[in-house]
Amino acid sequence: xxxxxxxxxYHWEPNANSGKPMLALAEKGVEFTSVYxxxxxFDQHKPEYLAINPMGTIPAMTHEGHLLNESTAIMEYVDARxxxxxxxxxxxxxxxxxxxxxxxxxxxxxxxxxxxAWDLFTGPRVRxxxxxxxxxxxxxxxxxxxxxxxxxxxxxxxxxxELAESRRRVMEASAxxxxxxxxxxWIVGNTFSLADINAxxxxxxxxxxxxxxxxxxxxPVRTPRTMExxxxxxxxxxxxxxxxxxxGSMGIDIDAEANREFA
Amino acid sequence: xxxxxxxxxxxxALSVALTLAEKGLPFEVEHHDWRALAQAxxxxxxxxxxxxxxxxxxxxxxxxxATLCDSHFILEYLDDACPEPxxxxxxxxxxxxxxxxxxxxxxxxxxxxxxxxxxxxFADAPATTREEPDMLRATSLPRERRDAWAAALxxxxxxxxxxxxxxxxxxxxERIESELDTSGGPWLLGTRFTLSDIAAFxxxxxxxxxxxxxxxxxxxxxxxxxxxxxxxxxxxxxLADQTMAFLPGPEHARWG
Numbered sequence: 001x002x003x004x005x006x007x008x009x010y011h012w013e014p015n016a017n018s019g020k021p022m023l024a025l026a027e028k029g030v031e032f033t034s035v036y037x038x039x040x041x042f043d044q045h046k047p048e049y050l051a052i053n054p055m056g057t058i059p060a061m062t063h064e065g066h067l068l069n070e071s072t073a074i075m076e077y078v079d080a081r082x083x084x085x086x087x088x089x090x091x092x093x094x095x096x097x098x099x100x101x102x103x104x105x106x107x108x109x110x111x112x113x114x115x116x117a118w119d120l121f122t123g124p125r126v127r128x129x130x131x132x133x134x135x136x137x138x139x140x141x142x143x144x145x146x147x148x149x150x151x152x153x154x155x156x157x158x159x160x161x162e163l164a165e166s167r168r169r170v171m172e173a174s175a176x177x178x179x180x181x182x183x184x185x186w187i188v189g190n191t192f193s194l195a196d197i198n199a200x201x202x203x204x205x206x207x208x209x210x211x212x213x214x215x216x217x218x219x220p221v222r223t224p225r226t227m228e229x230x231x232x233x234x235x236x237x238x239x240x241x242x243x244x245x246x247x248g249s250m251g252i253d254i255d256a257e258a259n260r261e262f263a
Numbered sequence: 264x265x266x267x268x269x270x271x272x273x274x275x276a277l278s279v280a281l282t283l284a285e286k287g288l289p290f291e292v293e294h295h296d297w298r299a300l301a302q303a304x305x306x307x308x309x310x311x312x313x314x315x316x317x318x319x320x321x322x323x324x325x326x327x328x329a330t331l332c333d334s335h336f337i338l339e340y341l342d343d344a345c346p347e348p349x350x351x352x353x354x355x356x357x358x359x360x361x362x363x364x365x366x367x368x369x370x371x372x373x374x375x376x377x378x379x380x381x382x383x384x385f386a387d388a389p390a391t392t393r394e395e396p397d398m399l400r401a402t403s404l405p406r407e408r409r410d411a412w413a414a415a416l417x418x419x420x421x422x423x424x425x426x427x428x429x430x431x432x433x434x435x436x437e438r439i440e441s442e443l444d445t446s447g448g449p450w451l452l453g454t455r456f457t458l459s460d461i462a463a464f465x466x467x468x469x470x471x472x473x474x475x476x477x478x479x480x481x482x483x484x485x486x487x488x489x490x491x492x493x494x495x496x497x498x499x500x501x502l503a504d505q506t507m508a509f510l511p512g513p514e515h516a517r518w519g
Contacts, residue, residue: 066356073362081355092343093329099336100312107317107370111518149518162517172405180311 007063012039017071019201024075026238028084056142098195109173110202112166118153174217181225234258265290268323270297271508274465275334276322284497301401375428377512379475386419411511439485464492
């Protein structure tokens with residue numbers, strides 16, 4: 001593989017969708033230029049960012065004249081394009097399994113956890129802004145899907161029924177995730193892969209949010225294998241490297257998590 | 264020998280058959296009655312994925328020890344396991360385009376096509392067709408899948424869901440045009456026929472053939488692309504034997 005230019009990654013806090021390509025780059029040992037986009041200030045919908053990514057979504061990566069979005073697809077690009085340890089299993093059936101679990105996280109587990117979290121935290125934090133300014137900022141969002149989502153989160157428009165269904169699904173998904181970890185260390189058997197990076201960005205917060213989110217999904221009693229898996233994840237140096245790029249605080253002591261003891 | 268398990272030739276089931284045919288891989292087809300889906304799935308409980316896949320209950324591909332579900336990932340599996348002829352771009356950026364498009368097709372377009380197709384199939388069906396299939400009671404299926412079946416059998420879709428589905432199909436047609444514009448054609452990703460063409464073609468088929476009960480006006484470039492895919496020998500041979508049918512597919516994204 002020929003030498004390649006340094007990619008530029010536009011990201012918010014190193015979790016959720018932004019955390020996926022960030023951790024993949026770190027695991028791969030790829031240097032990248034980090035550009036922090038403050039989602040709560042709606043930086044992703046400002047003209048200077050829209051000139052780079054017209055969809056106004058984060059994360060996005062530019063590399064060799066190309067714009068890449070969709071965090072999971074970016075991770076596969078990172079693994080395919082750069083030298084470094086392989087982050088995808090070589091066996092076709094294992095690679096299939098990696099992709100299946102990434103979709104399950106992207107389109108089921110994460111959006112449900114995220115709906116609960118936005119309703120409780122993200123929405124109220126943004127809601128303090130001047131109402132006229134807020135409206136203008138929402139109107140500036142290019143994708144209709146994202147406009148609807150932001151409107152719902154900011155004004156607290158999720159129905160009780162929707163929120164209850166999301167809670168139920170997080171409970172279901174966390175149980176399935178736990179069942180899958182039976183007998184092996186990583187999501188796809190004994191090979192660490194992009195699926196683990198993907199899921200970590202969503203699952204890490206759940207044990208810490210159990211009470212505030214009224215969502216007892218991931219804890220040492222209900223999901224011991226998931227807790228052991230999280231500990232293995234926290235032991236990876238990539239987490240420290242990437243979380244150092246946080247502007248706020250991830251609110252979690254990495255060393256304590258990496259050395260957590262279970263009764 | 265590979266065995267493709269289906270319950271009717273949904274767009275997703277057809278995409279797997281088309282990929283196998285394009286690669287010249289022999290396969291058997293096993294049909295399952297959709298009225299007894301939950302029972303049929305009991306044969307696939309050795310792994311967690313088949314009963315929990317977001318796309319819907321079938322197709323499944325059994326290849327040796329592996330039971331694979333979710334059609335786009337089956338397509339990528341086939342290209343990983345049987346690389347010739349290659350049905351993905353060789354370069355990482357081309358592969359990214361393929362996967363980004365797959366996400367759009369699976370998350371936005373597939374639910375829209377399934378909603379309109381299923382509504383048309385079941386709305387006027389005799390009551391006996393709609394009564395009490397086993398999956399409505401099968402606790403082995405995730406609740407949202409049982410709900411999807413119950414909704415499909417209850418009658419026509421709501422005006423809101425119809426509008427939303429039509430809007431998404433409009434985005435789909437625009438996307439085909441823009442992909443062809445970016446790549447320069449003749450295929451969606453450029454000069455190589457790929458899994459993207461297959462995945463988009465099976466969803467475009469009911470739209471272009473006006474079998475969803477809604478009128479759309481595809482652009483000239485997209486129409487030419489559609490004819491070219493339909494004219495391929497492997498595609499024509501599969502389609503000559505099969506008629507597409509619709510079953511409850513993936514749900515519409517709940518965030519909107």
